[in-house]
Amino acid sequence: MLSAVMSVIYLISALNVDSSRFDAMPTAEFHAADRCDRAVKPLLRSLLSVMDANRLPVVSDVDSECLHDFRVAVRRTRSLLAQASGVIDKERLARAKTFFARLNKVTTTQRDLDVMLLNFDYYRSLLPARAQEHLEPVYGYVWERRVAAAEITARFIQSANYRRYIQAWQKYLDAQVASRTSLINAMKPVKGLADARIWKACKRVFAQGNAIDENSPPETLHSLRKRCKTLRHLIEFFSSLYPAKKIKSALGILKRLQDNLGKFQDCHVHIDLLGDVRSALTDRGLLGQPVDAAITEITRVLDSQQAEHRNQFQNRFLEFSAERHQRLFRQLFKR
Numbered sequence: 001m002l003s004a005v006m007s008v009i010y011l012i013s014a015l016n017v018d019s020s021r022f023d024a025m026p027t028a029e030f031h032a033a034d035r036c037d038r039a040v041k042p043l044l045r046s047l048l049s050v051m052d053a054n055r056l057p058v059v060s061d062v063d064s065e066c067l068h069d070f071r072v073a074v075r076r077t078r079s080l081l082a083q084a085s086g087v088i089d090k091e092r093l094a095r096a097k098t099f100f101a102r103l104n105k106v107t108t109t110q111r112d113l114d115v116m117l118l119n120f121d122y123y124r125s126l127l128p129a130r131a132q133e134h135l136e137p138v139y140g141y142v143w144e145r146r147v148a149a150a151e152i153t154a155r156f157i158q159s160a161n162y163r164r165y166i167q168a169w170q171k172y173l174d175a176q177v178a179s180r181t182s183l184i185n186a187m188k189p190v191k192g193l194a195d196a197r198i199w200k201a202c203k204r205v206f207a208q209g210n211a212i213d214e215n216s217p218p219e220t221l222h223s224l225r226k227r228c229k230t231l232r233h234l235i236e237f238f239s240s241l242y243p244a245k246k247i248k249s250a251l252g253i254l255k256r257l258q259d260n261l262g263k264f265q266d267c268h269v270h271i272d273l274l275g276d277v278r279s280a281l282t283d284r285g286l287l288g289q290p291v292d293a294a295i296t297e298i299t300r301v302l303d304s305q306q307a308e309h310r311n312q313f314q315n316r317f318l319e320f321s322a323e324r325h326q327r328l329f330r331q332l333f334k335r
Helices: 002-014 036-060 064-081 090-118 120-125 129-157 160-174 190-211 218-237 244-283 289-320 323-333
Strands: none
Touching: 036 064, 036 129, 036 160, 036 190, 064 090, 064 218, 090 120, 090 129, 090 160, 090 244, 120 129, 129 244, 129 289, 190 218, 190 289, 190 323, 218 244, 244 289, 244 323
């Protein structure tokens, strides 16, 4: 273990990677009257710098957390772009949305497999000691898929198309904002637009969560999870415009709901991945009865955990949507 850690430290040093920059939280301070276009660009530049800091470590595959930080910056960029209508010109905005959506999609499989591998010691612990070795074909196949997915990620972010787009995006973000513009939201005070967009995101979370019942399919919880991420990103982007103590409370309330939805989704993804593993090992003639039994047991535990998270959801959402919490969100964002 020590030699592996030292190898990573050496590689980071050799790559001249500044690990202190691996923070996917954008940093920008605003005044309520600042123009929207002059507020959005620093946020997007900050997110792009996180991607740039993690790009080489992702290509070199030094640490799965580098890909995680890279992807968080991509997701935050997409959340901000979704609110940038009338702040960024229509054609540029459409291209950016398409590019970052593709980037998110390309890197998703590697991240899902990374999380599964990080959980593998736990999966082994679910089995009797004598049965744990039966997971080795499963681990081997997941690792094989993960290596292939990492190659796809690396190839994409080293491609000429990626470099050209990022260079053009950087040039746009670095360019000085024009003193006058015809874009309808660009010159509006950022506080007003932040209030409106965050409150709209709040209402969507409240409405979608209230519509979920015991018969709702898993996809509805996943959709709510994405809406919660968007809301959290928006609050974090513009947190400097609001009282720090109240923002901390609002984010804490939201995070508890997100944790529940995230655990539910992780179980859902890993159950599906184990189904893919079973099919692949069957096709290769490697799914003997002991291996099949090991997969079945882990799937059973994940099914049980998923059901538990699903049962907890109603209480978590009731907590999130309690009147005192709705009042806090209204006080902060409704105008």
